[in-house]
Structures are given as structure tokens and as C-alpha cells.
Amino acid sequence: MRRYNVTTFGCQMNVHDSERMKGLLESLGLGEATSPEEADVLVFNTCTIREKADERFHSRLMDARAAKLRDPSKVIVVGGCWSESVKDELFELYPFVDLAYGPGNISRLGEFIQAGGEVPRGHFSTFDEFSGDLPMRRERPFQAWLQISQGCNSTCSYCIVPSVRGREQSRPAAQLVAEAERFASEGVRELTLLGQNVNSWGRDLPVAERSGFGDLLRALDAVPGIERIRYTSPHPKDMRDDVIAAHRECASVCEHVHLPLQSGSTRILRAMRRTYTRDRFVTLAHKLRDAVPGLALTTDVIVGFPGETEEEFAETLAVCEEVSFDHAFTFIYSPRRGTDAARMEEQIAEDVKRERLERLVEVIQRHAHARNQQLLGSVQEVLVEGPSRTDPDVMRGRTRTNKTVLLTHAEPGEIVSVRIEAATSQTLRGVRERIAATV
Numbered sequence: 467m468r469r470y471n472v473t474t475f476g477c478q479m480n481v482h483d484s485e486r487m488k489g490l491l492e493s494l495g496l497g498e499a500t501s502p503e504e505a506d507v508l509v510f511n512t513c514t515i516r517e518k519a520d521e522r523f524h525s526r527l528m529d530a531r532a533a534k535l536r537d538p539s540k541v542i543v544v545g546g547c548w549s550e551s552v553k554d555e556l557f558e559l560y561p562f563v564d565l566a567y568g569p570g571n572i573s574r575l576g577e578f579i580q581a582g583g584e585v586p587r588g589h590f591s592t593f594d595e596f597s598g599d600l601p602m603r604r605e606r607p608f609q610a611w612l613q614i615s616q617g618c619n620s621t622c623s624y625c626i627v628p629s630v631r632g633r634e635q636s637r638p639a640a641q642l643v644a645e646a647e648r649f650a651s652e653g654v655r656e657l658t659l660l661g662q663n664v665n666s667w668g669r670d671l672p673v674a675e676r677s678g679f680g681d682l683l684r685a686l687d688a689v690p691g692i693e694r695i696r697y698t699s700p701h702p703k704d705m706r707d708d709v710i711a712a713h714r715e716c717a718s719v720c721e722h723v724h725l726p727l728q729s730g731s732t733r734i735l736r737a738m739r740r741t742y743t744r745d746r747f748v749t750l751a752h753k754l755r756d757a758v759p760g761l762a763l764t765t766d767v768i769v770g771f772p773g774e775t776e777e778e779f780a781e782t783l784a785v786c787e788e789v790s791f792d793h794a795f796t797f798i799y800s801p802r803r804g805t806d807a808a809r810m811e812e813q814i815a816e817d818v819k820r821e822r823l824e825r826l827v828e829v830i831q832r833h834a835h836a837r838n839q840q841l842l843g844s845v846q847e848v849l850v851e852g853p854s855r856t857d858p859d860v861m862r863g864r865t866r867t868n869k870t871v872l873l874t875h876a877e878p879g880e881i882v883s884v885r886i887e888a889a890t891s892q893t894l895r896g897v898r899e900r901i902a903a904t905v
């Protein structure tokens with residue numbers, strides 16, 4: 467049997483796209499190899515959001531080239547966002563790549579493997595297929611991704627995603643509900659809705675099917691068996707009252723919102739073309755926390771956007787102090803080819819960016835720690851995911867607020883009540899409550 471290995475870089479959308487690639491390969495009779503070294507077909511699902519992502523992938527690609535020099539029968543496949551972003555020169559720079567395709571062209575992997583031999587090697591920039599229609603191999607029986615849309619219509623000046631993932635296209639609600647029902651019948655308890663901008667979902671659908679994200683949440687909440695619904699990522703500009711109301715109304719919609727801030731300076735937000743102000747973001751954050759008891763708010767922040775002054779960076783720190791996020795992904799601005807921000811003058815020096823990042827991380831960690839400490843003694847509902855990374859006897863799960871909890875005496879897929887006994891900025895630790903205590 468021929469064996470494949472898929473190495474995934476980047477975001478959850480890519481993790482899900484990789485499930486499609488694995489599903490495709492398995493539907494064609496290939497089996498999974500645990501490492502690229504052992505595989506006959508080496509697939510890389512790439513990311514290009516920041517330069518670091520490119521670098522990380524590049525060294526793996528060079529390992530693959532070395533493997534192919536030793537054994538020319540190996541097939542090297544490069545899919546994903548980086549692939550799309552270098553489509554014009556990919557085969558010139560990396561002639562040893564057998565097949566390359568962009569995020570809109572995943573099905574080409576199946577065609578290539580089936581055809582063998584002389585078929586076109588590059589497939590990019592058409593976004594007329596939904597990976598949602600391809601086979602899928604899920605990692606865990608009790609969790610599933612549900613891709614509700616693809617592409618992005620925003621024009622954030624730093625971001626390469628719209629140019630590699632195309633215009634926004636939503637999948638109709640009926641299709642999504644049917645898929646959720648199928649998942650539920652297969653034992654899925656937690657659903658994560660995926661899209662580049664989930665809460666603008668539905669606006670591009672034909673009139674008869676047009677709908678909004680709040681209504682989609684309600685429709686999916688009504689699917690029996692789905693106990694938890696998460697979504698990522700929403701855009702603050704599209705976070706309407708209706709969505710906040712759905713959080714309150716729908717028992718399965720989790721008390722967690724990942725709301726990317728990017729900057730706390732209104733001037734920088736305008737230069738980023740985020741279309742909201744500092745004040746609108748802060749008001750929205752308070753509104754969400756007031757509306758949804760126990761809500762965890764997490765965010766993404768970029769430091770060192772072109773022209774960002776010390777005062778403007780201090781405004782970002784001030785917003786993070788005020789909103790007190792439960793967790794944040796913090797990034798150094800990285801110029802991306804073809805984006806408007808990359809062409810701006812006043813690029814910030816690396817050492818300044820790094821120093822700002824350190825100061826930001828201090829604020830973020832302090833708040834994450836304090837918010838987790840507030841959970842000491844509380845009882846949290848935890849979905850057990852599997853063994854912890856360091857100790858196979860300790861299990862790892864997630865609260866509804868998406869916090870990682872370490873516990874013992876639990877099985878993957880169980881939803882259990884856990885009393886929190888210890889907390890760091892990153893993880894909680896707890897013990898199972900007796901069942902009787904929860905009823």
C-alpha cells in the first residue's frame with residue numbers, strides 16, 4: 467500500500483483542509499504514514515500569514531527534497547496559502563515539487579494521484595469548488611469542523627489572506643444543518659464553525675437563501691446531539707446584536723468569543739482598514755461580557771504596524787488592560803508581498819517591534835493569569851480531548867470557554883464536571899466532581 471503524510475502549517479482552516487486532503491488520499495486507497503520520512507506521498511499544507519510561517523515550511527521542504535534525491539519515487543505535494551502566493555514562480559524555484567495547488571483547488575490532489583504520470587502540476591486561483599464537498603478524515607470522533615464559508619471580502623492592509631483565498635462565498639444554511647445532523651449521528655458533540663470572517667456569513671447567498679450568522683447559530687443549536695458550538699473567527703465590524711442574542715438563547719453556543727483587536731489605536735486601525743475604532747471595539751467587548759455571563763474573550767494583536775508610534779502602541783496596551791482578555795495571540799507585524807501595508811513607508815525597526823511584543827505579552831499574561839485564578843474553586847464543564855502532551859496518565863480537555871484543563875480519571879469524548887484547583891495563565895488543573903453533585 468502506498469503511504470502518505472500530510473504536514474499542516476497555519477490556522478484551523480488549514481487543519482480542516484488537511485482533513486480533506488487525508489480523506490481524499492484514503493478514498494483512493496492510500497494509508498497514513500506517521501512521518502514524512504516513511505511516506506511515498508509527502509503533502510505540505512502551507513501557510514503564508516507571516517514570514518515565520520514561510521521559513522518554518524521552507525526547511526521542511528528542503529528535507530523533502532533531500533528525501534527525494536535519495537528516493538526519486540517520492541511524490542512531493544505543496545498545497546495551501548503559501549503555494550497560492552508563489553504560484554507564478556513555484557516550479558522554477560522548486561522544480562522537485564510534483565504537484566502544487568491553492569486553497570481553492572484541493573480536489574486536484576485526488577485527480578493527480580489517480581492519474582499518475584503526465585498531468586498538469588499547478589492548479590491555482592479558482593475558488594468554484596467547496597472543500598466541504600470532498601471526503602474528510604476527522605481526527606476525533608466527538609469533534610468536527612464545519613466550514614461555513616470560504617474566502618474573505620475584507621481588505622485589511624496587512625493581510626495576504628484575501629489574495630490567496632479569494633472572495634467570500636457562504637454555504638447555504640440547509641446544507642450546513644444537514645452536515646451538522648450527519649456529524650451528530652456519527653457521535654460528534656462539539657462543532658467548530660470555520661470561516662475567514664464567520665459573522666458576515668450568509669450575506670452573499672441568493673435572495674431566497676439569504677440569512678445571517680445569528681440565525682445560523684440558532685439553526686445549528688437546534689440539531690439534537692450537538693452539545694457545543696464554537697466559531698472562529700468573527701470580525702468586530704460584523705458582530706451584530708443578533709449574534710450576541712443568539713449566544714444568550716442557544717444552550718450549545720459556547721461562552722467564548724475570539725474577537726481580533728489588532729490595534730488599540732484608532733489611527734492605526736484606520737491604516738489597517740479594520741473599519742472600527744478603538745471605542746467601538748471596547749464598547750463591543752463590554753457589551754459581550756455583560757450579555758454572556760462567564761464569557762471568555764480572546765483576541766489577536768499586531769505590534770509594529772508601519773508608522774505605529776510609541777503613543778499608539780501604548781493605546782494598544784491600554785485597551786488590553788481595560789478589556790482584560792482571557793488569552794491573546796500576539797504578533798510582530800510582518801510585511802507580506804502584494805499587501806498595501808508592505809509598501810508603506812515608516813516600517814518599524816525589528817528591535818522596536820520585539821520590545822513592544824515583550825511589553826504586550828506581559829500585559830496579556832498578567833490578565834490571563836488573573837482571569838484563570840478567578841476560576842479557582844468553580845466547577846467547569848469539560849470535554850475531554852485526550853492524553854496531555856507530557857504525561858499519558860493525565861488527560862486534557864477544554865471548558866466551554868475554550869480553556870485547557872488537566873484532569874485524571876476521564877475518557878476522551880466524555881463531558882465531565884471538574885472543580886478547578888490550580889490555574890496558570892495557560893492551563894487549569896482540576897478534579898472530577900461526583901456525578902451526583904452536578905444534578
Ligand code: 5AD
Pocket residue numbers: 515516624625626726728766767768797798799800801802
Ligand atoms: N503580520 C503580522 N500578523 C498578521 N496577522 C495577519 N497578517 C499579519 C501580518 N502581515 C495576524 C492577525 C490575524 C492573525 C490570524 O494573524 O492578527 O488576526
Ligand code: SF4
Pocket residue numbers: 475476477478479480512513514515546547548627631
Ligand atoms: Fe490560515 Fe491565513 Fe495561514 Fe492561510 S495564510 S493557512 S488562511 S493563517
